[in-house]
Amino acid sequence: MNVSATIRERRSIRKYKTTPVAQKTIDSLVNQAAALYQADTEEAPQWRSICYDTPEGRHSLADSMIAKVKGSTLGKLLPGKMLDLIKKQVTETPAHLVFIAESGSTQRQRDENYAAVCGIMQNVQLLGWELGLGMLWYTDPMLNSDRFKAEIGLRIGERFAGILSIGYFEKVPRARKRTPAEQKWTALEGDVSGDAAPHRLSSQSGSAHKTASPRVSSQSVLTLLNDAVWAPNDGLREPWRFVYAGDGEAADRLRALDGDASAAFLLVVAKEEPDPHKREEDYAAVCCLVQNFQLLAASGPWPVRRSMPAWIYDAEQCKLFGVRPQERIVAVLALGGDRRPSPSASANQVSPAVNITHC
Numbered sequence: 504m505n506v507s508a509t510i511r512e513r514r515s516i517r518k519y520k521t522t523p524v525a526q527k528t529i530d531s532l533v534n535q536a537a538a539l540y541q542a543d544t545e546e547a548p549q550w551r552s553i554c555y556d557t558p559e560g561r562h563s564l565a566d567s568m569i570a571k572v573k574g575s576t577l578g579k580l581l582p583g584k585m586l587d588l589i590k591k592q593v594t595e596t597p598a599h600l601v602f603i604a605e606s607g608s609t610q611r612q613r614d615e616n617y618a619a620v621c622g623i624m625q626n627v628q629l630l631g632w633e634l635g636l637g638m639l640w641y642t643d644p645m646l647n648s649d650r651f652k653a654e655i656g657l658r659i660g661e662r663f664a665g666i667l668s669i670g671y672f673e674k675v676p677r678a679r680k681r682t683p684a685e686q687k688w689t690a691l692e693g694d695v696s697g698d699a700a701p702h703r704l705s706s707q708s709g710s711a712h713k714t715a716s717p718r719v720s721s722q723s724v725l726t727l728l729n730d731a732v733w734a735p736n737d738g739l740r741e742p743w744r745f746v747y748a749g750d751g752e753a754a755d756r757l758r759a760l761d762g763d764a765s766a767a768f769l770l771v772v773a774k775e776e777p778d779p780h781k782r783e784e785d786y787a788a789v790c791c792l793v794q795n796f797q798l799l800a801a802s803g804p805w806p807v808r809r810s811m812p813a814w815i816y817d818a819e820q821c822k823l824f825g826v827r828p829q830e831r832i833v834a835v836l837a838l839g840g841d842r843r844p845s846p847s848a849s850a851n852q853v854s855p856a857v858n859i860t861h862c
């Protein structure tokens with residue numbers, strides 16, 4: 504895969520050919536996508552997917568998707584044709600893949616499961632694009648209904664990550680521009696112990712800290728980020744921000760927290776919307792961006808290790824790295840370090856025995 508081109512050229516597709524998509528193609532995409540996901544987690548991420556690719560399955564899914572609107576006052580006011588149109592669109596799309604992050608005993612574990620499933624969904628989209636398969640990640644609030652949750656078998660504590668509608672495409676819609684990563688970038692240098700920690704672009708010189716790792720320049724990170732920002736994101740809210748620590752006390756503190764002599768760190772931060780639905784979508788979009796970044800770095804000069812350490816759940820710690828009150832860290836990316844994801848986590852991530860049910 505030409506990773507950079509695929510990431511930039513992939514578009515959300517809303518109109519598909521009627522050509523069926525073979526079950527084995529979908530299974531293979533999901534398996535490959537899962538194998539590509541890498542994160543340093545204590546437990547292997549838990550998730551599953553359900554594929555609606557039979558006429559009966561799609562009809563049943565369509566009925567549960569529109570149930571909320573149909574039963575509402577708004578639905579009663581809407582012309583019947585509107586709901587028929589949604590139903591037609593769902594039943595005529597060759598396949599729909601529902602993704603669910605399973606529950607976990609801690610918030611961190613639940614987030615690791617959710618981050619994994621979102622990263623895997625982005626991988627499915629990229630791998631599918633190479634085969635001429637277009638997809639739309641769909642999370643409309645209309646899906647927040649008991650009937651839909653029952654249809655997909657959502658259990659307490661589980662998170663519905665979205666539906667990927669899948670089909671071969673004819674036309675590629677025009678791309679909508681992304682904001683350059685430089686405009687969402689803060690480099691930390693010097694003292695991070697106070698509120699007035701200086702935020703400026705790193706000069707990349709004069710680091711007192713000695714690392715055994717290859718040098719990671721802020722420019723090389725920005726180059727990858729300017730491809731990674733072509734992640735799907737609802738409403739084009741681009742809900743991310745980047746905090747880079749290459750030199751100085753912030754980087755030293757991150758090395759101490761991380762326990763590895765990485766050359767630099769990138770904290771990928773999500774804006775926290777007050778609306779819980781948007782907040783969840785934005786978190787997912789940031790996970791897609793992080794996934795893009797990891798894929799791009801895989802053929803680059805320095806390794807990337809992704810983690811969600813316990814300290815990112817401590818607001819006071821996050822504040823030390825310039826994270827604002829309405830933000831949260833989605834991923835800590837250790838750049839140019841020696842440590843690899845723990846064997847238990849990566850063993851599961853490359854397992855081909857992906858949990859996918861067809862209906």
Ligand SMILES: Cc1cc2nc3c(=O)[nH]c(=O)nc-3n(C[C@H](O)[C@H](O)[C@H](O)COP(=O)(O)O)c2cc1C
Binds near residue numbers: 641733783784791
């Ligand atoms: C978590 C998530 C949820 C999304 N939900 C919807 C949706 O409900 N309806 C929709 O039309 N597009 C949805 N999208 C797709 C975005 O609208 C799309 O990514 C954005 O417009 C940028 O276009 P592109 O993907 O072609 O680059 C979603 C994307 C993500 C990542």
